[in-house]
Amino acid sequence: MVAFSSLFFLLFTTLFLSNAFATHQRLHHPHFSKHNYRDALSKSIIFFEGQRSGKLPSNQRLKWRRDSGLSDGSAMHVDLVGGYYDAGDNVKFGFPMAFTTTMLSWSVIEFGGLMKGELENAREAIRWATDYLLKATAHPNTIYVQVGDANKDHACWERPEDMDTPRTVFKIDTTNPGSDVAAETAAALASASLVFRKSDPSYSRLLLKTAIRVFAFADKYRGSYSNALKPFVCPFYCSYSGYQDELLWGAAWLHRATRNPAYLNYIQVNGQTLGADETDNTFGWDNKHVGARILLSKAFLIQNVKSLHDYKGHADNFICSLIPGASFSQAQYTPGGLLFKMSDTNMQYVTSASFLLLTYAKYLTSASRVVTCGGATITPKRLRTIAKRQVDYLLGDNPLQMSYMVGYGQRYPERIHHRGSSLPSVANHPAKIACSSGFSIMNSQSPNPNLLVGAVVGGPDAQDRFPDKRSDYEQSEPATYINAPLVGSLAYLAHSFGQL
Template identity: 35%
Template sequence: MKKSALFFLLITTLFTKDFDYKEALKKNLLFFEAQRSGKREPDKYIYKLSWIKSSATKDGADHHIDLTGGWYDAGDYVKFSLPMSYSASMLGWGILLSPKTLKEIKAYDYALSNLKYALDYLYKTYIPKKNLKNDIFFYQVGDPNIDHNYWMPAEDIDYERKSFFCTSKLPCSEVSAQTAAALAIGYAVFKQKDYKYAKKLLNKAKRLYLFSKTYQGNEGYKMAKGAYDSSGFDDELAFAAIWLYLTTKDEKYLKDAMEFADKLDKNSIYWPLNWGDKDNAVFLLLAIVTDLPMYHNLVQKHLNYWIKEARRTKGGLVFADKWGSLQYAANLAFVALIYANYVPSKELAKEYREFAKTQMDYILGNNPRNFSYLIGYGKNYPKNPHHANAHHSPFYDMDKPENNTYELTGAMVGGPKSFNDLDYEDNRKDYIGNEVSTSYNAPLTGIFIELYQLYQKKDKK
């Protein structure tokens, strides 16, 4: 037995705690509300956080259109559609895993309200014209060179912000395709509850996917560079195509998905799923849909590496990168839990589920610090994440007041910045280990649904 595999068994044996996944799931949803931009509209959406006010209500004015709404990506105030559409896709995917469970724990309506808030914005960002080549897609609101210099309460954003778009001549296929995927997933989520709304989402998803497929490139994706760089767009095109197949059953989308998947690097599948890399989500979905051995092998190769070969911290955390390390562990847990429901081997299914549980339990407090990285969960958790609105400084000063004004309940911080489990500081100025992001929380809804059903729900019977 390899040392890493033995170490995994030792970790799962030595550290055993019970966690309330239902509580973690419900708190995680609060963070998506905390990221809301735009006018507060209690007649349209569910609100549970009284401190989230109307903000950035002039977005889109520079182009004489309405681009209000959506989510701020992280601790500052730019609206990047690449992480937003990815986060909405993952939240929607999580909801689809078990609407019944969400209803049982009384979280269904709130989860859908949070998803709808993002989808309503993303729907507005794509403006079809009579001719496809004249369509316009807005991929960002806010200039990082300007907005990242302001540290203030969100409601104080009363100025007109810049918005940025791409076209057929200057495309941004990764963002437009990912947005098409989010809208398609939105259809699947809402079709039973509000078919008219769901159909509207699907129609725009089809058109936006066609636009993304027809005019491929990233020449128009400029203003997000340095924050959310492009790493290619074949994965997003494949991801959108497979979700359009799942929602329409039109074989042309499955054909597209497989063709785009063929372009992905099969020898470099070790990087975990994240906002910029959907390769392993594509292989996972194609394994489920086609049941072809080649896709199963790719998913198993990916998980096998992280479970049995990759180096871990002494506390058992798989560590992919210092910047938001916990997001990678969570995304690996997401893939493992979903695939465990489809892998032919019961032994592998058990291994994948135990691995996912180990990673998420680490995040919730089963670690050498005895510290929960999910804010508001447990007794010991971050109090001062890098988040301007939670800090809510009337002085526009990151140092004043000393402590955040509001608890950012449900947000998962970046986590340890090295293989040292103790390499984390609850410091507002640390945007590498102590910032939050919708993309960090993106897989948590689905993960906690699965863990609740596997390990907690049975205990409640």
């Protein structure tokens, strides 16, 4: 008995020490992370299937969703079936949908080569949007920019499959221009043309041809779409930053997609009047200046387009503004370390800034360059460390130890502000749920019955607090433009840590 106990003790000790050594090796190995970025990447893309409008395909993975909006556009005798619902409502807003498409495309352009099995899923997410944007731009000098009356939609809490609110169609044209949404649409189509250039050349050519035409319309008929459509697009997706940033952004994407010197000339001639040197360091669905700076700096850094030298400086200024704890930093961080821009859907700025950090780090590395901030040298490695810290916070490294991605990790938001997710599915409740009937569920404490896998919510407040309350749309609502740039960041991190 004693001999057996000694043998057992010896085996136990050996196993314990080997496990401890293996754990030590993992924790101190540069290519180990406690986060499964590959799993998060897969889920971040699946989320878009939960936002689909239109006739769902047979390979739809989120099975609790059904067809919806099958007559969209019929009021104007145009086919506008398809596309994405932007967030937790049932309206199709063209402005954020186009930005989502651009950022999904940019994610694939920069990091698609690292995605392996997820690349095709990412392409499908982009195609679902571009197929719709091609329909919305089918008529010359006209873009259909919204389907659904947002005010009436927000007065209901119902599944997209049950919609009975007006599917009113709103458009811009030569009389009521919208250079902001038009140029963003051009950026979306141009960037997507690069995604499909090798895998589907004919589709790529169609996207680029349409992008060129749409950008010409945006530039010739200048104005903000919020002016003519203010009662319908504001305060939801008002163009607060104006349209100049989108014209610069659209031209930057067309320059990258076409290599036509006319777009480079356009940027050189119009850059300053379009606000290229603005110091606003917010990048999101409304303001594209920072994104344009990073994008154009690539042409200077890697292709040696000397006339774009200033954009490297502008991009550096943005990077310097983000360095935590530095004297030259302008960014606010929560006590737990999350970049904090504003209380409403703050996570969109976290994901977009993280993507820009990783993308700029890639460009700097290719050019063997660094960023200088107030005499301090900031290396590409430092940029990647900052970006990783933000993504890790999102995935659970935070004071609440909560993942802000639905379905990822042990603890995540259960009461997200999302109609389809919060109401029983058609499979479980075939009968129609009327407009106001759903509010009893919206206001309840019960967890959402349908998991909107991969959805990233607005996130915690400035003090790292998160109530997980369905009525709190600022913190609990997911949105396509939160997820889109995160796709690229997760692909990079999954590859870097040997998970892809």
